Amino acid sequence: MKKLVNYSPSPVNQILLGLLPFVVLLIVYMMGSDARLSINPSDKLLPSFGQMGDAIYRLAFEPSRRTGELVFWQDTLSSLLRLLAGVGIAAIFGLLVGLLTGALPVIYATFAPLLTVISLIPPLAILPILFIIIGLGEASKITLIAIGVAPFIARDIQRRTQEIPSEQLVKAQTLGASTLQIFIRVLLPQVMPKLIDAVRLSLGTGWLFLIAAEAISSTDGLGYRIFLVRRYMSMDIILPYVAWITLLAFLIDYLLSALNARLYPWNQEGKS
Amino acid sequence: MNFPKNKVPALLFALLASSQTFAKEDFKVCWSIYAGWMPWAYAEQSGIVDKWAEKYDINIDIVQINDYVESMNQYTAGQFDACTMAQMDALTIPAVGGVDSTVLIAGDYSNGNDAIILFGEDDLADIKGQSVNLVEYSVSHYLLARGLDTIGLSERDVQVVNTSDADLVSVFGTGDVSATVTWNPLVSEILSMPNTYDVFNSSQIPGEIIDGLIVNTKTLNDNPALGKALTGAWFEIMSKMSGNSDSAKDVRTLMAEAAETDLAGYDAQLAKTHMYYTPEAALELVNSPQLVETMKHVAEFSFEHGLLGDGAPSADVVGIEMPAGTYGNPDNIKLRFDNTYMKMAADGKL
Numbered sequence: 001m002k003k004l005v006n007y008s009p010s011p012v013n014q015i016l017l018g019l020l021p022f023v024v025l026l027i028v029y030m031m032g033s034d035a036r037l038s039i040n041p042s043d044k045l046l047p048s049f050g051q052m053g054d055a056i057y058r059l060a061f062e063p064s065r066r067t068g069e070l071v072f073w074q075d076t077l078s079s080l081l082r083l084l085a086g087v088g089i090a091a092i093f094g095l096l097v098g099l100l101t102g103a104l105p106v107i108y109a110t111f112a113p114l115l116t117v118i119s120l121i122p123p124l125a126i127l128p129i130l131f132i133i134i135g136l137g138e139a140s141k142i143t144l145i146a147i148g149v150a151p152f153i154a155r156d157i158q159r160r161t162q163e164i165p166s167e168q169l170v171k172a173q174t175l176g177a178s179t180l181q182i183f184i185r186v187l188l189p190q191v192m193p194k195l196i197d198a199v200r201l202s203l204g205t206g207w208l209f210l211i212a213a214e215a216i217s218s219t220d221g222l223g224y225r226i227f228l229v230r231r232y233m234s235m236d237i238i239l240p241y242v243a244w245i246t247l248l249a250f251l252i253d254y255l256l257s258a259l260n261a262r263l264y265p266w267n268q269e270g271k272s
Numbered sequence: 273m274n275f276p277k278n279k280v281p282a283l284l285f286a287l288l289a290s291s292q293t294f295a296k297e298d299f300k301v302c303w304s305i306y307a308g309w310m311p312w313a314y315a316e317q318s319g320i321v322d323k324w325a326e327k328y329d330i331n332i333d334i335v336q337i338n339d340y341v342e343s344m345n346q347y348t349a350g351q352f353d354a355c356t357m358a359q360m361d362a363l364t365i366p367a368v369g370g371v372d373s374t375v376l377i378a379g380d381y382s383n384g385n386d387a388i389i390l391f392g393e394d395d396l397a398d399i400k401g402q403s404v405n406l407v408e409y410s411v412s413h414y415l416l417a418r419g420l421d422t423i424g425l426s427e428r429d430v431q432v433v434n435t436s437d438a439d440l441v442s443v444f445g446t447g448d449v450s451a452t453v454t455w456n457p458l459v460s461e462i463l464s465m466p467n468t469y470d471v472f473n474s475s476q477i478p479g480e481i482i483d484g485l486i487v488n489t490k491t492l493n494d495n496p497a498l499g500k501a502l503t504g505a506w507f508e509i510m511s512k513m514s515g516n517s518d519s520a521k522d523v524r525t526l527m528a529e530a531a532e533t534d535l536a537g538y539d540a541q542l543a544k545t546h547m548y549y550t551p552e553a554a555l556e557l558v559n560s561p562q563l564v565e566t567m568k569h570v571a572e573f574s575f576e577h578g579l580l581g582d583g584a585p586s587a588d589v590v591g592i593e594m595p596a597g598t599y600g601n602p603d604n605i606k607l608r609f610d611n612t613y614m615k616m617a618a619d620g621k622l
Binding site for chain 2: 040042054128136215224227230231233234
């Protein structure tokens with residue numbers, strides 16, 4: 001008989017085995033939900049999949065009685081715009097600061113300690129300050145995401161820039177390149193795929209800050225809805241929203257990874 | 273194999289299971305910080321609850337929960353047998369969630385504790401077109417709807433912004449927030465800022481925002497001792513805390529400390545809370561036809577805002593039983609105002 005250590009599943013079995021825990025979780029959930037609903041048909045804690053489907057259908061396809069909007073899509077759009085704006089600003093800031101501090105020793109000496117200290121401030125702790133300075137509107141939510149994510153990206157890009165072999169910089173200079181040309185032709189192309197990777201890693205944090213900001217003050221958004229209906233324990237809305245956020249996060253991550261592979265195929269070497 | 277279809281998941285979710293089918297001797301009561309509920313802090317500290325529980329041969333555990341919404345959700349999930357909450361929340365959270373609940377003790381009503389506050393204007397009509405920061409779906413939201421009603425406006429005339437109560441004070445007056453609806457102690461905090469005006473408050477709708485102790489109806493029916501012990505303890509504390517004697521002030525000072533304020537601060541909050549210090553006063557509210565009218569307002573507000581479930585066909589899907597009459601579906605009564613135990617207290621039979 002084959003030893004277990006030597007058995008690796010065929011590609012089809014691999015997919016099936018991967019799906020198995022999900023199926024088990026779903027079945028356990030359904031049994032639990034059935035058990036509770038059979039005791040109390042109005043139970044809100046573990047709604048059936050039918051109830052969740054109904055709730056989301058209403059939110060996605062029937063205009064809200066109060067505002068006339070299609071709530072689900074409005075929430076998704078608002079949250080995505082905030083997330084993209086926040087992470088986008090953080091990425092641009094992180095790229096600039098990371099490149100400059102990584103490549104120019106004089107800038108590094110001046111700003112690297114400050115950057116390190118700033119990156120250690122927990123962004124949620126300064127949330128009340130943000131609200132007082134820039135109010136409760138969109139700007140403060142986007143700022144929170146940007147502040148939460150930017151130091152991480154900046155430090156990552158700084159490190160990646162410093163890792164570029166100095167031989168390349170010397171070679172470019174012997175060919176007559178100016179500082180600006182070295183930045184644009186040598187450093188930037190090599191750092192861009194790292195930037196996309198850094199953004200992928202920081203998206204989880206971005207979502208966290210987005211939902212935290214929406215929970216505190218908002219008129220729409222995915223985090224807003226979850227914290228709003230928590231008020232009357234609508235798990236039939238909360239659970240699908242969590243699943244939807246997970247799916248969106250997965251899709252964004254996948255798109256960025258595909259973009260990286262497409263734009264910078266050389267960066268994939270040695271990865272897999 | 274004959275798989276026990278319902279038992280396995282029931283066991284798996286034993287932690288979440290809410291059915292208190294059998295008579296039992298240990299009970300858990302939760303409460304959160306609010307002027308009208310501070311007596312429960314004293315109840316636990318002073319041993320009064322233990323005394324009454326002993327009299328009826330049961331155990332009662334009084335637990336403070338920091339987050340009000342969380343306390344109601346815990347009660348609805350079956351973690352507690354009783355919990356303090358406003359009657360509107362009792363309707364929209366446990367009752368709509370199918371947990372048959374009874375208002376055992378009507379403790380107080382908000383008599384100015386909740387207020388609509390404007391910055392720079394002193395007339396409620398000026399609220400038109402403004403953004404109003406408040407905790408959505410709370411009694412603040414209800415107060416706003418009732419206030420707008422009185423001047424012929426509706427919620428469509430304003431823009432409601434959901435804002436955590438923890439952040440309301442710090443952002444009010446920064447220029448970003450010009451209208452808010454909230455409750456004490458936040459109201460007095462905000463009104464102490466210059467150029468702020470209380471343009472409508474709960475004293476203008478007396479008896480509509482009622483706070484009390486909610487008990488799981490099934491648990492109560494199976495264990496009348498629980499109802500007797502809690503009601504007895506409550507009114508003993510009420511008689512101890514009311515008045516101006518030194519001992520009453522001592523009792524209130526302990527409550528004030530538990531609420532992280534001082535005696536003066538707590539008395540100021542109590543001044544805007546109409547406490548029912550005697551069972552007779554509480555009975556007057558619970559037995560009144562006015563209560564039926566109030567609960568109709570509350571149910572209609574809850575329906576219009578989707579709090580009875582998005583799929584609810586009308587405001588009267590959930591039945592509310594009161595001594596003076598029933599509102600809503602009599603076949604689906606999930607919220608009951610019960611005067612039995614308060615009457616026993618009034619008659620001195622506890």
